[in-house]
Amino acid sequence: MEFCGLEAPKIGRLGRPPRCLGGGPHSRLRTRPANRKPRSTVREPRLHYNGINMIRFSTAGESHGEALIALISGLPAGVPVDLNFVNRDLWRRQQGYGRGGRMKIETDKAHVLSGVRHGKTIGSPIAIEMVNRDWKNWEEKLPVEAGDAAKHQAVSSPRPGHADLAGALKYNFPDARYVLERASARESAARVAAGAMAKLMLRELGIEVLSHVIRVGRVELEREAQWDEIVAVAAKEEVVLACVDAATEARMKEEVEKAARTGDTVNGVFEVVAHNVPAGLGTYANWDERLDGLLAWTVMSLQAVKAVEIGRGVTAAESFGSQVHDPIHYAEQETGRPTRFTRPHNNAGGIEGGVSNGEDVVVRGYLKPISTLRKPLESVRFDTRAKTAASYERSDICVVPAAGVAAEAMVAITLAGLAAQKFGGDSLMEMKRNFDGYIEQIRRF
Numbered sequence: 001m002e003f004c005g006l007e008a009p010k011i012g013r014l015g016r017p018p019r020c021l022g023g024g025p026h027s028r029l030r031t032r033p034a035n036r037k038p039r040s041t042v043r044e045p046r047l048h049y050n051g052i053n054m055i056r057f058s059t060a061g062e063s064h065g066e067a068l069i070a071l072i073s074g075l076p077a078g079v080p081v082d083l084n085f086v087n088r089d090l091w092r093r094q095q096g097y098g099r100g101g102r103m104k105i106e107t108d109k110a111h112v113l114s115g116v117r118h119g120k121t122i123g124s125p126i127a128i129e130m131v132n133r134d135w136k137n138w139e140e141k142l143p144v145e146a147g148d149a150a151k152h153q154a155v156s157s158p159r160p161g162h163a164d165l166a167g168a169l170k171y172n173f174p175d176a177r178y179v180l181e182r183a184s185a186r187e188s189a190a191r192v193a194a195g196a197m198a199k200l201m202l203r204e205l206g207i208e209v210l211s212h213v214i215r216v217g218r219v220e221l222e223r224e225a226q227w228d229e230i231v232a233v234a235a236k237e238e239v240v241l242a243c244v245d246a247a248t249e250a251r252m253k254e255e256v257e258k259a260a261r262t263g264d265t266v267n268g269v270f271e272v273v274a275h276n277v278p279a280g281l282g283t284y285a286n287w288d289e290r291l292d293g294l295l296a297w298t299v300m301s302l303q304a305v306k307a308v309e310i311g312r313g314v315t316a317a318e319s320f321g322s323q324v325h326d327p328i329h330y331a332e333q334e335t336g337r338p339t340r341f342t343r344p345h346n347n348a349g350g351i352e353g354g355v356s357n358g359e360d361v362v363v364r365g366y367l368k369p370i371s372t373l374r375k376p377l378e379s380v381r382f383d384t385r386a387k388t389a390a391s392y393e394r395s396d397i398c399v400v401p402a403a404g405v406a407a408e409a410m411v412a413i414t415l416a417g418l419a420a421q422k423f424g425g426d427s428l429m430e431m432k433r434n435f436d437g438y439i440e441q442i443r444r445f
């Protein structure tokens with residue numbers, strides 16, 4: 001059978017056949033008499049269903065604009081939507097020792113505009129709005145209409161490390177105000193809202209995604225964190241630095257205090273762990289479908305993330321192979337997981353050959369320190385080019401726990417995209433049936 005001029009794909013890895021870009025079996029081809037040749041021999045392009053495209057998501061909104069918007073589509077119908085769960089993640093992103101004054105103004109809440117009815121997804125795009133409470137203080141300074149130019153609050157000397165200079169040059173802005181409005185990490189609140197939706201889908205497949213902090217400045221967690229400890233950190237009602245070890249967390253806090261005292265900033269490293277990920281997400285078959293590559297891209301896209309590590313990738317580079325690779329064992333008894341293959345450790349971070357291997361998927365993000373310094377670095381004025389100090393306006397001193405929550409969202413969206421690709425299904429029931437069948441297959445392997 002022909003499908004968009006190509007051989008029809010088997011319902012298998014993709015779960016459902018791709019829709020056509022017009023002219024497919026649902027339109028003209030079906031009504032064309034069997035003996036008539038197609039009008040054109042040019043093959044229709046096949047939709048590229050990679051992990052990112054299957055679940056599409058985007059955000060809109062500026063830091064001091066009226067609202068942030070998250071748009072996510074591709075989730076199957078029937079996923080229960082618990083708004084408390086979404087709002088809890090939004091709250092978690094606002095927490096942490098070293099957060100700035102803005103977090104005292106905002107109480108981020110998801111206002112779902114579409115795609116959810118009677119508490120469940122309906123398969124349509126989900127739009128979520130989060131109002132910026134601070135907008136009322138900026139409405140006159142940053143109006144949508146022309147407004148009064150005298151009220152414009154210019155950012156007149158670019159901050160080293162921020163998008164200010166590169167953005168102003170690129171968009172031909174006379175100052176950096178519009179640049180920072182969109183480049184600000186405030187945008188990550190919208191990612192968290194979309195990511196919570198992806199997490200809700202993953203939760204139906206038994207997959208959970210959480211994060212914790214493993215380094216602030218020079219203070220590092222010097223042991224492995226257990227999944228239960230990470231769960232406990234995420235459940236706390238008071239977030240300090242989201243470290244699983246209290247003594248280390250106290251020393252991390254001192255690092256932030258040191259930065260605060262000296263008008264400086266400090267960041268560190270978060271670790272995202274995706275628990276219960278089945279083997280087989282992502283593939284080595286094509287470079288742009290490798291799970292590690294997709295995670296590196298999506299986590300690196302977060303503000304201030306300057307390096308991404310999968311498992312113990314950094315230490316692996318300075319170690320012998322015998323010390324790094326995770327030996328493969330086989331359990332005689334049921335393990336409570338789909339497979340009886342076990343590993344004594346997980347240096348690979350749950351990914352081998354760009355494919356999840358059944359262990360926890362572990363991704364670390366390395367954050368540069370926030371570039372807005374109370375004791376600013378050297379810069380020049382945009383207008384006169386005269387030497388001056390970089391602009392300063394209210395900012396954070398340390399955001400590692402918050403960035404970890406934002407990275408959870410990016411990991412969840414990436415995994416949900418690959419799960420939707422592998423298991424398919426327009427309804428959750430259909431997706432779960434395919435998922436359960438696959439889990440049974442790897443259990444019996």
Ligand code: EPS
Binds near residue numbers: 102183186370395
């Ligand atoms: C942020 C909101 C921002 C900053 C911070 C992150 O609010 P404001 O600029 O009004 O203080 O606190 O943004 C940055 C770190 C940055 O570099 O722009 C948030 O909601 O996370």
